[in-house]
Amino acid sequence: MKRWGLIALVVVAFGGLGWLFVPGPAAPPFPADLGSVEVVAKLVEVPPGAVFQRELYHYATILRYEVVSCRRGGLTPGTLIHVAHYDPWKPRAEAGDARVGALGGTVRSFVAGDRHRLALVSPLDEHYMGGLVDKYFGQHAGVTYWALRTDAE
Amino acid sequence: MGEANVSLSSGGGKPFSVQQFLKGFASWCAQRPRCRAMANRFTLLGLLGFACLAAAAPPAEVGALATEVRSLGWVAYSARSPRGDWEIYAMRPDGSDVRNLTNSPDTEDFYPLFSRDGRQLLYRSMPRGQTVSGNDYGRQGRLMLARSNGAEAKALGGDGEWTWATWSPDGRQVLTLQPKGFAIVELATMQVIRTFPRGGFYQQPTWSPDGTALVGVSNGFGTGWSIARLDLATLRANAVSVADCCTPDWSASGDRVVFSRRRPHGGENGGYGWTELWQAQPDGQGATLVYAEVGRHLYGGHVSPDGRHVLFTGNLREDGDPANQGAPMGLLRMSDTPMIAEHPPLRKVYPQAKSGPTLALPAGHEPCWTHSPAPGLPR
Numbered sequence: 001m002k003r004w005g006l007i008a009l010v011v012v013a014f015g016g017l018g019w020l021f022v023p024g025p026a027a028p029p030f031p032a033d034l035g036s037v038e039v040v041a042k043l044v045e046v047p048p049g050a051v052f053q054r055e056l057y058h059y060a061t062i063l064r065y066e067v068v069s070c071r072r073g074g075l076t077p078g079t080l081i082h083v084a085h086y087d088p089w090k091p092r093a094e095a096g097d098a099r100v101g102a103l104g105g106t107v108r109s110f111v112a113g114d115r116h117r118l119a120l121v122s123p124l125d126e127h128y129m130g131g132l133v134d135k136y137f138g139q140h141a142g143v144t145y146w147a148l149r150t151d152a153e
Numbered sequence: 154m155g156e157a158n159v160s161l162s163s164g165g166g167k168p169f170s171v172q173q174f175l176k177g178f179a180s181w182c183a184q185r186p187r188c189r190a191m192a193n194r195f196t197l198l199g200l201l202g203f204a205c206l207a208a209a210a211p212p213a214e215v216g217a218l219a220t221e222v223r224s225l226g227w228v229a230y231s232a233r234s235p236r237g238d239w240e241i242y243a244m245r246p247d248g249s250d251v252r253n254l255t256n257s258p259d260t261e262d263f264y265p266l267f268s269r270d271g272r273q274l275l276y277r278s279m280p281r282g283q284t285v286s287g288n289d290y291g292r293q294g295r296l297m298l299a300r301s302n303g304a305e306a307k308a309l310g311g312d313g314e315w316t317w318a319t320w321s322p323d324g325r326q327v328l329t330l331q332p333k334g335f336a337i338v339e340l341a342t343m344q345v346i347r348t349f350p351r352g353g354f355y356q357q358p359t360w361s362p363d364g365t366a367l368v369g370v371s372n373g374f375g376t377g378w379s380i381a382r383l384d385l386a387t388l389r390a391n392a393v394s395v396a397d398c399c400t401p402d403w404s405a406s407g408d409r410v411v412f413s414r415r416r417p418h419g420g421e422n423g424g425y426g427w428t429e430l431w432q433a434q435p436d437g438q439g440a441t442l443v444y445a446e447v448g449r450h451l452y453g454g455h456v457s458p459d460g461r462h463v464l465f466t467g468n469l470r471e472d473g474d475p476a477n478q479g480a481p482m483g484l485l486r487m488s489d490t491p492m493i494a495e496h497p498p499l500r501k502v503y504p505q506a507k508s509g510p511t512l513a514l515p516a517g518h519e520p521c522w523t524h525s526p527a528p529g530l531p532r
Contacts, residue, residue, distance in 0.1 A: 056425075056470070057288060059377045099289065129332045129355040130288075130372070137375030 028104070034119035035148045037073030041065035041081065045112045047135035053089045058099060059131035060084040062144060068115060082136060083145045084124055085110070092150045100128060105150035115153040120145035214510035222246035222462060222484065222512070226524035229254065229274065229301075230517035231263035231285075232479055239285060241265045241276050241303065243528045246462070246484060248514045254303030254528070264290050264519050267301055268324035269362065269458075271525020274301045275318055275327070278308070285518070287470075291330075291356055292316035298340070301525065304532040309343075317356055322364045330358050330369070352390055354383065357400055361407045366435065368393060368401040368410050380412045382435045393437045397428075400452050400519075405460035410435055411443060413452045416502070430454045430465055432490075442491035442506065447499050453482075458524040462486055466518065482514035 044064045051061055067079045075081065087095045092105030107116060121127050127146040227243045234240045234253065239261040244251040254274070255262040263285050265276040279294025286293060296315035299306035309315050309327075317330035321337070328337050330351060335358070337347040353373025360367050364385070371381035373390060380393040380401045393401070397415035404411065411432045418426030428450035433440035444451060449467035456463050468480035485492060489509030493499050500506070514520075 125334075125351060125353065126332055129330075129351075131355075131377030132353075132372030133377050134372075134375050 030117060030149065030151055031119065035121040037075065037120040037122075037145065038071040038118065039065075039073065039075055039081070039120070040068045040071075040115060040117050040153050041083075042068055043110060043112055043114050043116060044080070046110050050133055050135050051088045051110055054087075057131060058087055058097070059133055060086045060128055060146075061088045061133040062136055063088070063110060064136060064140075065116070065118070073120070080140075081120075081145060082140050082142070083118065083120060083147050084128060084132065085147050085150065086128065099130070103148060105147075106152050107150045117149075117151040117153045118145075118147055119149035120147055122146065212510060215512060218484070218486065218510045218512050219247040222457075223249065225457065225459075225462075226271065226522065226526065227267075227301075227528040228464060228482075228514075228520050228522050229265040229267055229528065230479075230482065230515075230520040231265060231276070232515065232517040234258070238281050239263050241274070242515075242517070243302075244515070246457075246464075246522065247512065250529070251515065252529075254299075255306070256303070261285060261294070262297070263293075265521050266318075266320060267521050267523040267525070267528070268320045269322055269523075270324050271458075271523030272301055272527050273320075273324055274299045274303065274528075275320065279312070288356075290519070291318075296327075300532075301523065301528040302530050302532050317358055317369075319358050319360050319367070321360055322362055328358060328360055328367065330354060330356070349388055352383070352388070354381065354390075359402055361403050361435075362405065363407050368403065368412075368435070370399050370401070380410065380414075382410070382437075391436055393433050393435060394431065394440060398431075400454060402455050404432070404456045405458055408434065409456075411454040411456055411463060413450070413454060416445065428452060428468075430463070442493075442503060443487075444485060444490060444492045444494075444511075445499060445503065445506070446494040447496040449480075452480075453519050455520050455522055456487070457522050460487065462522075463490075464514075464520040464522055466520065479516045479518040482517050482520050484512040484514060485509060 044066055062082050062084050065081050065083055067075045067077050069077055086100050086103060088110055091108040096103035122143045122145050124144045124146050223245050225246050228246050229241060229243050231239050232242055236258050238258050240253050241255040241262050242251055243254050259281050260278045261281055261283055262276055262278045265274055267274055276297050277294045278297045295312050296309045296318050297306050298309050315329045318327045326337050326339055334348055334350045336345050339346050353371045354369040355372055356370045358367045358369035366382050366384050368382050371379045374392040374395050376395045378397045378399055379395045380398040381390050382393055383390045393410050394414055398412050401410050401412040409432045413428045414431040415426055415428050427447060429445040430443040430451045431440060432443050451465045452468055453466040454463055462484055464484050466480045466482050489507055491506045492509050493503050493506040495508055
């Protein structure tokens with residue numbers, strides 16, 4: 001009796017371990033032609049108050065990145081760019097809605113120092129019409145990009 | 154508060170202090186659960202009694218205010234009908250003589266806007282069952298144009314077109330706001346006569362009475378919800394207010410902008426704080442409180458055509474709650490402002506504010522006022 005119990009325990013333990021290592025659903029491949037710019041960039045910081053949970057209102061927040069490499073769009077490594085992320089408190093795969101259309105990515109939350117693979121478009125006004133949190137207001141005059149896809153790199 | 158020391162001793166004994174006694178009693182009571190519970194009940198009963206007295210005996214000034222505004226034209230607003238769909242209603246400004254202008258049970262009709270002469274009405278319409286959004290109502294469904302009594306309604310464009318439409322001062326043109334920018338359309342010819350970039354404006358544009366500018370909600374001034382003014386000749390924009398703001402409207406003379414503004418808060422009301430009604434000059438100078446409450450967000454400020462009164466909605470939820478019933482509307486005199494609904498902590502914030510009458514009106518969303526008799530004419 002004891003032996004059967006031990007066998008059952010081992011089976012359950014190995015089954016559980018196996019379940020832990022079963023890969024989850026794979027993220028859809030990064031589209032080759034999404035947006036006009038595709039970069040790998042490091043998230044420089046997440047300014048205080050830039051990301052907060054709001055159930056009743058949607059908003060986008062502007063985050064600053066340093067370009068690491070550029071696949072499309074002609075940005076040089078080391079360039080600082082400003083990127084608007086819609087409802088940044090949500091995982092990127094769940095952020096899109098009827099208001100802004102399809103958004104996506106594997107990033108679940110924004111952490112300073114993380115590297116992201118980004119598909120971007122500009123100008124922001126043509127792609128997003130809504131509340132915008134800009135902790136860099138007055139500090140940047142260049143293009144602000146709209147993030148269509150944000151994958152962890 | 155001064156010291157409440159009352160000496161009851163006649164000789165050299167220790168004087169009796171009312172404050173000391175109350176402090177001692179409170180401390181003694183706090184250690185006894187039954188006493189504490191009873192004290193809580195007394196406090197609650199006291200507050201309830203005060204609220205009942207306040208509600209049951211409206212001051213005579215409220216009646217005077219109702220009489221003052223009763224014959225001053227019509228207020229259009231959207232509200233749920235007894236069938237459950239949203240309709241456009243008109244009522245006298247005192248809340249009387251309510252009439253359904255749209256009578257269309259198969260659609261949700263919302264966001265009414267009288268032309269400044271009060272002869273025409275814009276509103277939006279979408280199939281029944283869709284939810285009116287507190288953020289996006291200006292771009293939901295399709296734009297409808299009707300006489301101001303609801304007659305001869307016709308659609309202008311299709312779903313999602315002519316978004317955030319607002320009247321020109323003469324009622325001959327409509328300005329719309331879309332992602333690609335502003336467009337001005339001549340209604341007689343349906344031709345777009347001017348387009349220009351929106352420069353961060355994204356909702357609730359309103360054309361000034363003199364036609365030279367517009368105000369709207371902008372994301373171009375560092376905060377997500379700023380009120381800004383756009384000069385239509387130079388296309389230069391300036392901030393009117395950069396606290397979380399929305400639902401701007403012009404005063405009748407165009408020298409003030411009335412808007413909703415979030416009071417700085419320490420996280421109360423679930424982190425949302427409360428929204429107040431404010432006004433400022435179009436250049437952002439001279440910002441002053443119009444009206445504040447604790448317990449309701451004040452949105453949808455709309456100044457009467459003669460500039461003497463202002464309409465608003467008093468919302469329990471901060472988005473105006475259009476998905477449910479809307480919120481009770483209210484009306485007050487501009488001459489009574491800055492004004493607050495009495496509440497001790499709010500009085501500390503605004504010690505100079507007045508306490509005037511507010512006229513409670515039916516539940517609705519986005520009220521709009523004309524002095525024209527046209528909305529009351531038979532269809």
